Amino acid sequence: MAINKAIAPANGVLRRAGGFASFAQLFRIKGLNMSVDEKMALRIAMLSRIGVSDEQLPALANELSAILGFVEQLSEVDTTDVKPLTSAVDSIMRMRADEVNDGGYPDDILKNAPEKDDEYFAVPKVVE
Amino acid sequence: MSELTKLTLAGARDALADKQITARELTEAHLARVAKADALNAYVLQTPEHALQMADASDARLAKGEAGKLEGIPLGVKDLFCTKGVRTTACSNILGDFTPPYESTVTANLWADGAVMLGKLNNDEFAMGSSNETSRFGPVINPWRGAGDSQLVPGGSSGGSSAAVAARLGVAATATDTGGSIRQPAAFTGTVGLKPTYGRCSRWGVVAFASSLDQAGPITQTVQDAAIMLESMAGFDAKDATSIERDVPNYEAALTGDIRGLRVGIPAEYRVDNMPTEIEELWQQGIDWLKQAGAEIVDVSLPHTKYALPAYYIIAPAEASSNLARYDGVRYGMRENGADIDDMYASTRAAGFGDEVVRRIMVGTYALSAGYYDAYYVKALQVRRLIADDFAKAYEKCDVLLTPTTPSAAFPIGDQTKEALQMYLNDVFTVTVNLAGLPGISVPAGIDAQGLPLGLQLIGKAFGEEELLRVAGVVEEAAGFTGKADDWWSV
Numbered sequence: 001m002a003i004n005k006a007i008a009p010a011n012g013v014l015r016r017a018g019g020f021a022s023f024a025q026l027f028r029i030k031g032l033n034m035s036v037d038e039k040m041a042l043r044i045a046m047l048s049r050i051g052v053s054d055e056q057l058p059a060l061a062n063e064l065s066a067i068l069g070f071v072e073q074l075s076e077v078d079t080t081d082v083k084p085l086t087s088a089v090d091s092i093m094r095m096r097a098d099e100v101n102d103g104g105y106p107d108d109i110l111k112n113a114p115e116k117d118d119e120y121f122a123v124p125k126v127v128e
Numbered sequence: 129m130s131e132l133t134k135l136t137l138a139g140a141r142d143a144l145a146d147k148q149i150t151a152r153e154l155t156e157a158h159l160a161r162v163a164k165a166d167a168l169n170a171y172v173l174q175t176p177e178h179a180l181q182m183a184d185a186s187d188a189r190l191a192k193g194e195a196g197k198l199e200g201i202p203l204g205v206k207d208l209f210c211t212k213g214v215r216t217t218a219c220s221n222i223l224g225d226f227t228p229p230y231e232s233t234v235t236a237n238l239w240a241d242g243a244v245m246l247g248k249l250n251n252d253e254f255a256m257g258s259s260n261e262t263s264r265f266g267p268v269i270n271p272w273r274g275a276g277d278s279q280l281v282p283g284g285s286s287g288g289s290s291a292a293v294a295a296r297l298g299v300a301a302t303a304t305d306t307g308g309s310i311r312q313p314a315a316f317t318g319t320v321g322l323k324p325t326y327g328r329c330s331r332w333g334v335v336a337f338a339s340s341l342d343q344a345g346p347i348t349q350t351v352q353d354a355a356i357m358l359e360s361m362a363g364f365d366a367k368d369a370t371s372i373e374r375d376v377p378n379y380e381a382a383l384t385g386d387i388r389g390l391r392v393g394i395p396a397e398y399r400v401d402n403m404p405t406e407i408e409e410l411w412q413q414g415i416d417w418l419k420q421a422g423a424e425i426v427d428v429s430l431p432h433t434k435y436a437l438p439a440y441y442i443i444a445p446a447e448a449s450s451n452l453a454r455y456d457g458v459r460y461g462m463r464e465n466g467a468d469i470d471d472m473y474a475s476t477r478a479a480g481f482g483d484e485v486v487r488r489i490m491v492g493t494y495a496l497s498a499g500y501y502d503a504y505y506v507k508a509l510q511v512r513r514l515i516a517d518d519f520a521k522a523y524e525k526c527d528v529l530l531t532p533t534t535p536s537a538a539f540p541i542g543d544q545t546k547e548a549l550q551m552y553l554n555d556v557f558t559v560t561v562n563l564a565g566l567p568g569i570s571v572p573a574g575i576d577a578q579g580l581p582l583g584l585q586l587i588g589k590a591f592g593e594e595e596l597l598r599v600a601g602v603v604e605e606a607a608g609f610t611g612k613a614d615d616w617w618s619v
Contacts, residue, residue: 050486108229
C-alpha cells in the first residue's frame, strides 16, 4: 500500500487538471504527444503489481506509447453529452434474498492454494 | 481417417439415435485421431479415460431411451472453461496446475445434455491474442497449410478450438469471443464460429478477460451444428449477474432456408483501405447469393466503425487489469516468493504473465488510473455507445448485416508477433459486434489464391440468433464449401 500513498500527490494534481480537454492540453504543453516515458512505464508497472527490470523499461515504454498513440484517435470523436455505455444489453440488476445459499467447503476453497495453514491461506508477514 | 470422424454433429447424433454407432466407438475414433495430432498442438490436456467413462454412460442412456440432445457427442473444451477436477489454466503460467472444484455453467449444460469431453483446447493466454501464439503451451498449428507447405496460425484466441474442429479432433468445440476470438479462428480454418448475444450464455466459470465483452459460443463444422450446440450452451443462470432471463428457442428449427423478403444491410465503412481483392470479391459473392435467395440488399452506414478498435483497446485492457488483479499468488495458481507481500505479488505476476498480458494489464491500469480515467476510459465508453447506436440505426433499415469476417486469410506463424498493433487489426470487422453486444457468425464461404479458407460474417440483432442462423444456413448452402485440410500432421 506504500506505493499508492507515494503517488497520491501526483494523482491529485492530475485530477485537478480535470476532464479531457485539459488532459490533452497538458500533454500538448509538455510536447509528449501521449508517449509514455520509462518513469511512467515503471509507475504503471508498480500500480499493476508487476515486477519489471530496468532493462525491460525502454521496450515497455515504446509498446505502451504505440498502443496509446493508436487509441488517441478517439479524441477526434465528438462525445459531448454522450452517456457512457457500460452494459451492451439492457438489463436490470436482479435482487435476491439476503440469505446464505452456498459455502461450507473450506477444503475445496484451499485445494489450489500455493501455501496454506490449517483453514487459512498463508502469505508473507504483512504487519510488523 | 475413420468414417466416424467425418461425421457432423447432426450426423453423429442421428447415427447414435438410430443405433448405427455407439458413443464409445465415436469417442474412441476421435481419441485415436487426437493421439496422432501432437503436431497441431490443439489439445493442452487430453482426458481419454474421462471421455470413455462419459461415452459409456451415454451408451447406457441411449439404450434406455433417455438420450439428451448431445448424447454421446465428443467435444473439445477451450481451456478458458473451468472443468471440475480437470486442470484449467487459460493457457497462462500464472494459473499453474489450477484444478477447479467446480464446473462452468456452459460445460455443465453440455454434460447434462450427454456430451463427452475429449480434453482441453489451447488458446491465447487469457484469450488475449488473434493467432494462438501467446499460449504458455506454445502455438497451435493450422491444419490448413500455406504456399510451400508453410505453417499458418489457426487464428485466436480460440485457435485450439478452430484447429481441432477443422482437423476433426472433436465433433465440435466450445470457444469464447471478446473481440473476434470465435469468428476469426473459424474464418481461418474453414469452420463455423458463432458468438451469441451478450448474456445468452452464462459467463460463470469461464476465466474472465473483459467481462462486458466476453461471450461463450461454439465452433462447429456446419451451421446446423452451431444451432444444436448453442441450444445446449445457452440459458439463464442466476450465477451470472449479466445472464438474460429468456427462453432458449429451438435454433435448429429456425434453419428453414427461407429468407425471402429479409433485408440484408451492407455497411459502407467495412470497405477498408488495402483490403485484398479476394475478400472484396467474396463479399460481393455473398451479396449475390443472398439476393438470389430472395433477400433485399440495403446499403447502410456504421459511421463509427473506425473507432471500434481504439475503443476496444481501452475497454478490454481496463476490464482485464481489474479482472486479472485476482492472480496474486495467494489463493490459487503459482507463487513466486519475495521479500514481503508486495514483492511477492510483483514477482508472481512478473513470472506468471506473458508479454501480451502484461501489456494489456498495463494499458488498462493506465487508462483507469486517476487523472486518465475520463480521458481514456470514459471517452471509450462514450464511443462505445455511438457504435451501439450506429447498429440500432442500421437495424431500422435492415434485419441482418453481411461483412467479411477478417481482412485476410490465415497468416504464417511468427508473422505478426513483432508489432502488437498489427495483430490487433485482425479484429477490425469483428470487434464492433462485441462492443454492441450483438450476435455474429462466421461461415466458410470461399478460398483464396493460396487455397486457404475465407469467411463471411453475418451480424444479427440482439437475441436474433434464429434469424442469424437461418441466413448463415443460406450462405453455407450457396457457398457449398467442402474444402478440408489434409492429414499431413497425422503420425
